[in-house]
Amino acid sequence: MLRGLDISDMLIIDRLELSFQPGLNVLTGETGAGKSILLDSLGFVLGWRGRADLVRQGAAQGEVTACFDLGPDHPARAVLEDAGLPVEDELILRRINTVEGRKTAWVNDRRCSGEVLRALSETLVELHGQHDDRGLLNPRGHRAILDAFGGLDGARAKVRAAWSEMARTRKAEAAAAKAQEEIRAEEEFLRHAVKELDKLAPEEGEEAALDIKRRTMQGAEKIRADVVNAYEAMGQSGAEAQLADAFRWLDGAASRAEGMLEEPMAALNRAMIELDGAMDGVVRAIESMSFDPHELEDTEERLFAIRGLARKHDVQPDDLAGFADTLRAKLNALDAGEAEQAALRAQVKAAEAAYAAAAGALSAARSKAAAKLDKAVSAELAPLKMERAVFATKIADETEGPEGRDEVSFTVATNPGAPAGPLNKIASGGELSRFLLALKVCLTKGQTGLTLIFDEIDRGVGGATADAVGRRLATIADGGQVLVVTHSPQVAALGAHHWQVAKSVSKGVTTTDVIPLSAPERVDEVARMLAGDTITDAAREAARALLNS
Secondary structure, eight states, X not given: OEEEEEEEEETTEEEEEEEOOSEEEEEEOOTTSSHHHHHHHHHHHTTOOOOSOXXXXXXXEEEEEEEEEOOTTOTHHHHHXXXXXXXXXXXXXXXXXXXXXXXXXXXXXXXXXXXXXXXXXXXXXXXXETTOOSSTTOXXXXXXXXXXXXXXXXXXXHHHHHHHHHHHHHHHHHHHHHHHHHHHHTHHHHHHHHHHHHHHOOOTTHHHHHHHHHHHHHHHHHHHHHHHHHHHHHSTTTHHHHHHHHHHHHHHHHTXXXXXXXXXXXXXXXXXXXXXXXXHHHHHHHHHTOOOHHHHHHHHHHHHHHHHHHHHHTSOGGGHHHHHHHHHHHHHHHHHHHHHHHHHHHHHHHHHHHHHHHHHHHHHHHHHHHHHHHHHHHHHHGGGTOTTOEEEEEEEEEEEETTEEEEEEEEEESSTTSOOEEHHHHSOHHHHHHHHHHHHHHHHTTOOSOEEEEESTTTTOOHHHHHHHHHHHHHHHTTSEEEEEOOOHHHHHTOSEEEEEEEEEETXXXXXXXXXXXXXXXXXXXXXXXXXXXXXXXXXXXXXXHHHO
C-alpha cells in the first residue's frame, strides 16, 4: 500500500507531503490544477518513462520520495532480494532529477538502477486510464494479458523452451548440410591429396632429419679420402712404425745411458698410446663416412618430395602429417554425412513434434482462459450498467513463434446483434471506460499489496452510470487501496478519503497544492463539481445527498 508521497521542486509543485490511506482515495480539482503532475511525479519515483522536463523552474533538482507498506508475502520482497537490496516491512523509494537531466535513485537508502525501480513498480502500483499504455488498448499485448489472467506462465515457458530447441536443431541441420555441400565441392581434391599424402607418409621432424643426413653424406664424400690418407700416415707404414723403431733403439741404449733416456722413453710411450687412440677415432670416422651412393640419392629424393608437397599445400613440412589428418577428417565427415544428416533430421522432427505438442497445449489452455475471462468480464459489466454489452476474447491462428501460434484480441459489441470489433474502436468514451474498468477488475483479482490508480476512468459517463462506476471502484478498494483522479461528483462522493488538487499564483509564480478535505470541505468540493464556480445551497444539498447515499 502507498502510505506517503513527498514531492519537492517538480514542475509546478514546490513542496508536497501526502499521506494516503487504505480504501478508495479520490483526487479532484479543476482542469489544469495539476492532477496529472501528481501522477507524473509518482511515475518518476517508480522509474516509469515519462516527460523529461520535470524540475521546477529555478530549482537545481527535483526530488520525489514514496513510502510503501509491504505485507509478509508481498511480491516486492522477491524483487528486493534478487537485487541484493534490504528487505523490510517499509519500502522507501527516493529519486532525484537534476536540471541537467541526471537521475539518481535509492531504495531503502541504497543506490539502485531505474530497471530495479520499474521491476518494483510492477508489484506496487497499477496505473490505468483511457490512454492506457500497459496493453489493454494495444492488441499486441492482449496475448500476454490473457496468459497472465489464466496463470499460463508454465505452459508458455514450455513453449519457449520447445521453440529454442527446435531452432537449435534446425540450425544444426542447416549448418551440417552446408558443411556437406562445401566438402562435396572439393571431394575430388580431398581424395587425391589424401592419397598423395598417405603414399608419402611424412612424419613430424622428418624434413630436418633428412636435411642433416643429406648434408652429412655430401660432406663425407668430399673429406673421406683425406681422412684415409691421414690414417695411413699414422699406421704401420707411417708414424706408428717409426715410433716403434725409435722406442726399440732407445730401449737398447738405455742401459748404458745412466738413466738419461727414461723420461724421453716414457714420453714416447705416451705418444704411442695417444696415437693408438687417434687411429681408433679416425677408423670410426671412416666407418661413419661410408655410405651407399644410392642412399644419398634416395634421401635427396624424399627430402625434395616432402618440401614440394609442403609448398603445394602451403604448409610447413612438419605440418604435413596434421594436414593429412585434417583432410582425412573431412573425407570421413563426407562419408559419414548421410548418417549424420539423417540423425539431425530425426532430431528436428522430434523437436518440431515437441513444439507442436507444447503449443497445442498452450492454445487449449488459452481457449479455456478466454472463456473464463469473457465470463468474468460479463459479470463485471452488469454492475456498470452494460449488462447487454458483449465482451469476447478472439483467438486466431498466427505464425508459430516462441509465444506459441495464437493471435489474441479483445473484441466488444456494445448492443445485442451489433457487430463485434476491437476494444479501442467500437466502444465510445464512456463505454470504453467501463470496459477497461471491468477488465482491470478481472485482471487484478488475487493480487495482494497492489495500489490501483485510475486516471479519469469515469470520463464520458455521468448520472447513474457514474454512480455505478464509483460503487465498483469502492468495491475494488475494499480491503485494498485505490487512488482515483476524477471529475465525476458521483465517484468523488463515494471516496473514503478525499484530496483537492488546487493551483494558485503568488508573485507571478504558479504552484500546485494537494489538500486533504474535511467533511464540510468535501461538501463544497462535490457541490463545485456539480454546479461549477458558483456553489449554491441547492448544489450543497445535492452534494450532501450524494455523500450520504
